[in-house]
Amino acid sequence: MTANYWESSQALKWKLTKEELEENRKEDLKYMTEREYWHLNYYCCNVAFKIGRSMQLRQKIIATALTYFRRFYSRNSFRGSEPLLVLTTCIYVATKIEEYPLHIKNVVDEAKNAVGETLFKFDCANVAEFEFYLMEEMDFYLIVHHSYRTLVKLMSDLKLPISSIQQAWWVTNDVYRTDIPLLYPPHIIAIAVIFLVSVLIPDANKYKDKIKEWFIGLNVDMTEIVEISQEIINFYELWTDFNEKNIYGIFKKLRVSSSYNDNNNTTKAHNEKKKK
Amino acid sequence: MDRTYHNKKDALRLKIEDKYKVQGFINSGTYGEVYKAHSLKTNKEFAIKVFKLDKGGDYSSSAFSQSACREITITREINHENIVHLEEVIIEPKERKIAIVFDYSEYDLLQILHSHGLAHPNRIPMHEFIMKSILYQLLNGLAYLHANWILHRDLKPANILIMKDGTVKIGDLGLARFFQEPIQPLINGDKVVVTIWYRAPELLLGAKHYTKAVDMWAIGCIFAELIITKPLFKGEEAKMENKKQIPFQRDQLKKIFEILGVPTKQQWNDIDHLPESKNLKGFGDYKNTFESYMKQNAPTWNSKSGFDLLTRMLIYDPKRRITAEEALDHPYFKEEPLPVMK
Numbered sequence: 001m002t003a004n005y006w007e008s009s010q011a012l013k014w015k016l017t018k019e020e021l022e023e024n025r026k027e028d029l030k031y032m033t034e035r036e037y038w039h040l041n042y043y044c045c046n047v048a049f050k051i052g053r054s055m056q057l058r059q060k061i062i063a064t065a066l067t068y069f070r071r072f073y074s075r076n077s078f079r080g081s082e083p084l085l086v087l088t089t090c091i092y093v094a095t096k097i098e099e100y101p102l103h104i105k106n107v108v109d110e111a112k113n114a115v116g117e118t119l120f121k122f123d124c125a126n127v128a129e130f131e132f133y134l135m136e137e138m139d140f141y142l143i144v145h146h147s148y149r150t151l152v153k154l155m156s157d158l159k160l161p162i163s164s165i166q167q168a169w170w171v172t173n174d175v176y177r178t179d180i181p182l183l184y185p186p187h188i189i190a191i192a193v194i195f196l197v198s199v200l201i202p203d204a205n206k207y208k209d210k211i212k213e214w215f216i217g218l219n220v221d222m223t224e225i226v227e228i229s230q231e232i233i234n235f236y237e238l239w240t241d242f243n244e245k246n247i248y249g250i251f252k253k254l255r256v257s258s259s260y261n262d263n264n265n266t267t268k269a270h271n272e273k274k275k276k
Numbered sequence: 277m278d279r280t281y282h283n284k285k286d287a288l289r290l291k292i293e294d295k296y297k298v299q300g301f302i303n304s305g306t307y308g309e310v311y312k313a314h315s316l317k318t319n320k321e322f323a324i325k326v327f328k329l330d331k332g333g334d335y336s337s338s339a340f341s342q343s344a345c346r347e348i349t350i351t352r353e354i355n356h357e358n359i360v361h362l363e364e365v366i367i368e369p370k371e372r373k374i375a376i377v378f379d380y381s382e383y384d385l386l387q388i389l390h391s392h393g394l395a396h397p398n399r400i401p402m403h404e405f406i407m408k409s410i411l412y413q414l415l416n417g418l419a420y421l422h423a424n425w426i427l428h429r430d431l432k433p434a435n436i437l438i439m440k441d442g443t444v445k446i447g448d449l450g451l452a453r454f455f456q457e458p459i460q461p462l463i464n465g466d467k468v469v470v471t472i473w474y475r476a477p478e479l480l481l482g483a484k485h486y487t488k489a490v491d492m493w494a495i496g497c498i499f500a501e502l503i504i505t506k507p508l509f510k511g512e513e514a515k516m517e518n519k520k521q522i523p524f525q526r527d528q529l530k531k532i533f534e535i536l537g538v539p540t541k542q543q544w545n546d547i548d549h550l551p552e553s554k555n556l557k558g559f560g561d562y563k564n565t566f567e568s569y570m571k572q573n574a575p576t577w578n579s580k581s582g583f584d585l586l587t588r589m590l591i592y593d594p595k596r597r598i599t600a601e602e603a604l605d606h607p608y609f610k611e612e613p614l615p616v617m618k
């Protein structure tokens with residue numbers, strides 16, 4: 001990666017604001033609740049992680065793919081697009097950019113396996129075509145910086161127990177299910193993850209002073225760290241009642257509503273709101 | 277399939293001819309054809325590289341080759357005066373067309389060398405000032421790439437572009453790669469192999485990984501070529517006979533040894549560890565004749581510090597070879613004539 005994050009396209013072209021993201025989300029929220037919106041997103045992320053596992057892809061490839069995915073949906077809505085086609089294409093492009101090129105057919109087959117044929121109706125030609133659209137939507141900026149490297153380095157500097165390194169790694173994977181990577185620099189995310197995990201360490205007292213000292217020494221803006229931690233906690237809250245079984249219902253909503261005309265949709269969404 | 281998104285994007289997209297007037301064909305490379313064009317809006321000149329498709333009409337294969345992806349992502353990411361500037365990428369999904377728009381360069385170094393060398397039976401030496409300025413800018417661009425963890429891997433005169441105002445830019449980043457992870461030799465995954473004349477001895481001897489030193493060797497070869505206006509090590513490439521076995525490039529090594537001598541263990545400590553080092557026995561007992569070779573081929577060139585820099589670029593041991601950063605700091609660039617950036 002370009003050595004300097006601050007000169008990277010991620011910092012200069014793809015650092016977004018919460019306001020932008022919320023504005024763009026409005027379209028989808030006409031047709032589904034915020035919870036459903038995120039559950040649909042989590043489902044897609046699960047598919048990505050599943051494909052990653054079965055194809056033995058490095059975590060970084062999936063992280064890059066999910067960054068593309070969140071970038072895509074920072075400017076578009078689930079409705080009117082095909083989330084699983086977008087996702088599969090993100091993974092395919094990420095393998096190339098991360099220099100682990102695979103045949104398009106392998107990726108499509110794996111996606112079909114992970115999703116099942118009921119929901120996954122795409123073939124190689126669809127992905128090869130969509131690659132153009134994805135590249136264009138990314139504005140051809142495809143290099144992504146991640147927080148894993150910083151995380152591992154900082155954790156080993158701090159000499160925290162192995163169990164919390166493992167935990168921090170998992171939390172970092174989960175961060176890619178959220179908008180956090182679009183909003184904050186990777187090293188800040190790494191620090192926030194350590195902050196969160198250090199609170200969770202079983203014998204935290206032993207490390208308390210050390211961690212406190214360390215944070216003071218870092219000289220980072222703590223409000224950002226707290227903000228990120230809060231968002232990660234929000235994620236775990238939304239995640240508690242996530243159930244893959246409900247996904248069909250959400251997909252159906254997406255489809256049904258897009259075949260109606262706009263007018264119809266608004267009333268439908270309106271009714272739903274009332275029901276709540 | 278829901279094509280709302282596709283349709284929305286298709287309606288908004290501009291084609292090449294909506295933005296540029298194509299004036300003519302420039303050249304074709306391994307991956308694409310390059311056209312000269314000017315912007316309809318600003319009249320500025322551009323070079324548009326249109327990628328050939330991997331497999332003609334096969335709609336189920338990707339149109340973005342690994343090399344197109346590298347060239348796009350790397351040139352898009354970086355911003356440096358001595359590296360070719362990518363203006364924009366234009367796609368036409370229906371035609372499966374990818375076009376990269378670059379700033380137009382008036383010449384490439386190959387043409388310039390040609391006008392000094394082959395085109396003239398007696399060879400016209402290049403002015404020290406021009407030569408030094410070209411080398412300095414090349415190193416400046418390469419130092420930037422290396423500082424950003426990017427290896428070029430295919431430096432050669434044809435890939436060095438010279439703009440109208442004299443600025444030198446490194447082009448063709450189709451083989452460039454980030455090198456945080458070990459990089460396998462090109463021959464494995466990639467179809468294309470770097471031009472053999474500029475290939476570093478460690479690669480010729482089967483080294484598994486690319487390093488910055490590989491790019492520096494190529495720069496050394498190019499520097500020598502600027503001085504003698506012909507390629508320094510013009511070996512005959514051994515072609516791949518079967519897909520599994522990578523041929524040993526005997527002739528290229530011979531060309532290097534004839535001038536620089538056969539490398540000794542003292543010069544290059546790790547030499548015995550290279551996969552092909554057993555083949556070294558088959559070479560005669562060449563001595564280093566570099567200084568007299570240069571005198572003979574460039575009788576009017578007598579820069580002592582220039583020759584010192586050149587030998588440091590062509591040190592056998594990649595660990596001891598000069599880096600781009602160090603080279604920029606070499607006395608050669610601090611004595612008259614001083615190099616300029618344009």
Ligand SMILES: Nc1ncnc2c1ncn2[C@@H]1O[C@H](COP(=O)(O)OP(=O)(O)OP(=O)(O)O)[C@@H](O)[C@H]1O
Binds near residue numbers: 307308
């Ligand atoms: N910016 C430019 N301005 C003018 N001409 C250019 C420009 N870029 C490339 N060219 C011309 O097009 C030729 C091919 O371009 P390039 O080297 O990028 O393609 P390639 O397919 O990667 O070729 P190669 O076989 O050298 O790897 C160059 O040798 C040069 O003559």
